[in-house]
Amino acid sequence: xxxxxxxPVPDFLGRLRLEGRSYVVAGAGQGMGRMTAHALAQAGAxxxxxxxxxxxxxxxxxxxxDEASGRSxxxxxxxxxxxxEDAARLGAEAEAATGRIDGLVDIVGMARWQxxxxxxxxxxxxxxxxxxxxxxxxxxxxxxxxxASGGGTMVFIAxxxxxxxxxxxxxxxxxxxxxxxxxxxxxxxxxPHGVRANAVAPGTILSPRMDAVxxxxxxxxxxxxxxxxxxxxxxxxxxAALFLTSDLAAYVTGRTVVVDGGVDAKFPYPVTL
Ligand SMILES: NC(=O)c1ccc[n+]([C@@H]2O[C@H](COP(=O)([O-])OP(=O)(O)OC[C@H]3O[C@@H](n4cnc5c(N)ncnc54)[C@H](O)[C@@H]3O)[C@@H](O)[C@H]2O)c1
Numbered sequence: 001x002x003x004x005x006x007x008p009v010p011d012f013l014g015r016l017r018l019e020g021r022s023y024v025v026a027g028a029g030q031g032m033g034r035m036t037a038h039a040l041a042q043a044g045a046x047x048x049x050x051x052x053x054x055x056x057x058x059x060x061x062x063x064x065x066d067e068a069s070g071r072s073x074x075x076x077x078x079x080x081x082x083x084x085e086d087a088a089r090l091g092a093e094a095e096a097a098t099g100r101i102d103g104l105v106d107i108v109g110m111a112r113w114q115x116x117x118x119x120x121x122x123x124x125x126x127x128x129x130x131x132x133x134x135x136x137x138x139x140x141x142x143x144x145x146x147x148a149s150g151g152g153t154m155v156f157i158a159x160x161x162x163x164x165x166x167x168x169x170x171x172x173x174x175x176x177x178x179x180x181x182x183x184x185x186x187x188x189x190x191x192p193h194g195v196r197a198n199a200v201a202p203g204t205i206l207s208p209r210m211d212a213v214x215x216x217x218x219x220x221x222x223x224x225x226x227x228x229x230x231x232x233x234x235x236x237x238x239x240a241a242l243f244l245t246s247d248l249a250a251y252v253t254g255r256t257v258v259v260d261g262g263v264d265a266k267f268p269y270p271v272t273l
Contacts, residue, residue, distance in 0.1 A: 015247040022047035022098035023245070024090065026081050026138060027107035029057025031207035032157060035238035036105045037061055041069045043242060047098040049075045051090060081108055082134040091141035103153035104142050105241045106135060109179075111161070111172040124171045131175035132182065139186055143195060151194025155244045156183055157237065158199040160260045176201075180256045187254030196253040198244045203260025205232040226261030 023040050027033040029052035037048050048065060052058040055078045062074035075097050079086035094101055109131040112123050135156050146152030159166075159176040166173025179199060186197035204210070204222040214222070223230045240259050243249055258264055 012248070015250070016242070017044045018046075018102075018246065019044040020046050021102035022049070022094075022100060023103045023105065024049040024051060024077075024094050024101060024142065025105045025107065026051045026090075027109075028052055028061050029054055030061075031107070031209060032202070032205065032234045032237040032241075033105075033107040034061050034064075035234040036107065036241045037065055037074070038068060039235075039238040039242040040105070040245065041065050041071075041073050043246065045073065047075055048073055049077050049090075049094045049098065051077045051079065051081065053078070053080050081106075081138060082129050084137055087134070087137040087141040090138075091145050094142075095145055100149045101142055101145050101152060103155070103245050104138060105155045105157075105245065106138055107157045108134060109157060109159070109172075109176070111159075111169040113168045114171075115168055116170050119171060127169075127171035127175045128178075131172060132178045135179055135182060139182070139197075143186070143190060146195050147190060147193040152196075153245050154183070154186065154195065154197040155241045156197075156199045157241075158201045158256055160201050160203050160258060160264050163201060163256075163258070163264060183256070184254045191253055196244075196249070198249070198252060198254070199256040200237055200240045200244065201256050201258045201260065202237050203232055203258075203263045205234060205237060207234050226263050227266060228261040230261070232259060232261055 018040060023045050025033050025037045025048060028037045028050035037050055040048050050058050050061045058076040058078050062076035065074035066072055077090060079090055081087055114123050156179055158179045161169060161173040162176030162180055183197045183199045190197060236259050240257050244252060
């Protein structure tokens with residue numbers, strides 16, 4: 001207490017803690033999803049439901065999480081979150097296994113590289129499905145349960161490709177822009193029920209999937225494009241997801257946090273003086 005301010009000072013680091021809470025991480029098998037599962041477990045989450053399309057990946061991250069935390073925290077779950085029946089089964093089984101779903105971090109999404117003039121209908125529809133429509137399914141199936149139990153948090157992984165022009169992956173950029181619009185409406189509609197919804201927009205992140213396809217030249221070019229001089233790591237995205245999930249972000253909803261090493265912040269002057 002000071003002479004002019006007697007408002008109580010909270011335990012800020014305590015606001016980061018997730019003890020007693022249960023989370024679903026969609027796409028937990030590798031990359032940003034794997035790191036996010038670890039971030040939530042390290043912050044004390046009681047349960048982390050590790051969702052993946054691939055059974056061995058779901059089992060592997062669950063094993064790793066339990067070993068790293070020294071607790072029985074992980075619940076492996078196998079299914080395809082782009083399918084309504086799987087999304088519904090996930091909601092029901094995650095709630096039955098954990099008691100209540102306090103939050104979702106949804107990492108699932110992927111880009112196919114095609115020019116607009118050459119793009120196939122199947123590519124456009126696939127991008128909308130994998131980046132946007134599945135988020136609608138999870139928002140409904142998990143959101144209904146969060147509203148019924150008094151609140152929760154949702155974090156979706158978008159992309160800077162949805163904030164800027166996305167050459168060669170326009171459908172992906174359009175779908176991610178839709179996802180960022182989606183969290184705003186989610187926040188407005190579900191806020192009165194205690195549910196917060198946000199997005200993280202990564203820049204170029206050296207995930208295992210990108211690592212496998214990047215040439216040395218592409219690594220150098222992408223790293224040099226950032227004012228920080230390097231590409232991001234999957235842990236950088238997991239850190240933002242943890243912040244948005246935690247009570248440190250208790251008054252943050254409907255927003256997108258850009259984690260791109262400043263790439264989107266700079267105007268590319270064609271001439272340097
Ligand atoms: N890496 C980057 O540079 C970058 C940049 C911007 C945005 N992103 C976004 O980050 C997210 C993923 O990043 P990553 O490279 O760490 O992940 P990834 O694609 O390597 O892994 C995602 C995991 O999700 C699983 N998965 C895929 N489809 C699924 C489905 N239908 N149902 C359940 N599980 C499914 C996969 O098996 C995999 O284990 C995506 O949304 C991507 O669009 C990545």
